[in-house]
Amino acid sequence: MGTLTADCPRLDTHCPHKLATSCRLTSTPQCCACADERPHSRLYRVYIDGVGFVQRGTRWQSYCWFCKEFWNNRLAATDPPLEASQTQIPLIPDQTEFLERWFEFHQGYRTARASDGTQSRIAVIGEPLREVSPGFLPRTLAQLRAGRANDASRPENRTRQQRLTSEEERPEDTQQSIEDALDELLADASHDEEQQEQAGDMPLPLSPPLSRHELRIRQARNNIMRVFGSREDVQRDDYESPLSTIFNRAESRYQQAEERRANGDTAAPPTENMTARERREVEEQILWG
Template sequence: MGTLTADCPRLDAHCPHKLATSCRLTSTWNCCACADERPHSRTYAVYIDGVGFVQRGTRWQSYCWFCKEFWNNRLACTYPSLETSQTKIPQIPDQSEFLQRWFEFHQGYRLARRSDETEQRIAVIGEPFGEVSPGFLPRTLDQLRSGRVNDHTRPENRFRRERIQEDNESEQVPHQTLEDALDSLLEEVSDEETGQRASEETSQLLERDATMPRQREPRGLSRPLSRSDRARQNITRLFGTREEINAPDYQSPISGMFSRAWDRFSQAEARRATGDTVAPPVDTLSPPERREIEQQIIWG
């Protein structure tokens, strides 16, 4: 939706932003920003579902849609850029230059002085205000033909603001956002809790050491093994020592397992080929032979 006050006459009772913002307040001559009598603050409360009221809002968040859109666009077009906490709407950022240019489009002309000090009216023609968002200037006919987008990057919408005292302070002191401040506070709390927990654990260990009798330090074979020593012993128990592994007739336990499985499979296939599928009597067999036959039946 564009600016709706193109056909409204400019009255002396209007505040400077009344027509430019298309403010919807009908009971006052002021716009939402000029009618706002609250003291200025760096943060404003806003309600977020599931969280509650947090200090992350803007002063103009509850204005009418046109005023809110106007100040959002004007803040985006301001350079050097200005943080929301540095604004004091409607004084900072100052919109005098923008309003002067806007009213030239509104009245359709601007005044220029000739060399003989006489005034001359120069026509100012642009796109209809109904197609211009509040906070932007109308595009010229050449820009309309070229398809230029009317946004905050358009040079005609950008106006240089005056330096404020906070700019000098921000150059000396690094700026810290609200999120950075919360993160630093959480880090300090976590560091304090960690230090307090470590001191408590240290004091408990000291008290326990003082109450427990001193034990002799294990020596020799009674010394507990480390993790690397236990891993080395497990490898030696499974695969053998280095000398056994380097021997010419060494056979890995894994390859031996697969060799035995292949032998049992070959024997079972040979029995199937001869048709001998009847299990042999096991009464006269020794326990190792009986176990071998059971393994053949299971794996065959």
């Protein structure tokens, strides 16, 4: 997918990354990274099915697709390489040089200054921006003819980053692997089981009396369980709601009445020598007919 903001004009209110990222935020002139007000952290929480929340996420993992793709590509094109825990998006890695070159392609020219102070414009022609993925620069015509792939290894996409000091390179916390997270969850589960076993040997303390509000809640819960069943009953495969039973019974009576009407049998049947239940069923059929 290319850059969707290739034909959009650059406004003074735009943040430096708004057009280059093709950010999809429409209510603000800032991109996702500039609008993110969270404090910077080396690790971010991410949810993994079957494991839970672990510290393995990136700051830009919840950005719009274009901003996320932009920062993934820019981080991959950073030289020397940076770990996600070493970044401080949008400050580190610095994208000033990349954005200056990107806007030259966006406006179609580059301004050159001569020794006497005069300025001239030099046309910048290359691959259409709408065909370039966010985070990469357009290829030149010669590169297009040669079939050069536009990826993070292309020299034009590389960004030299000042090497961080040893203090900054050392992460505060190592990323938690899935295996470590599973071991931690299993250890917590076994610890909870031990506490429950120990609590089972101890006498249960007397519960305090319930307030009037708590009594009403318990009574309402008991009424719901009496009508619809307990949670275990509802979760069974053969569970049938009493509401569906009522509607099914009404639908059955309606179909019987329609069959009698189609057969022309609209006369009331004799109710002599019938029990009270049979007489009520006949009355209900007549009522539905």
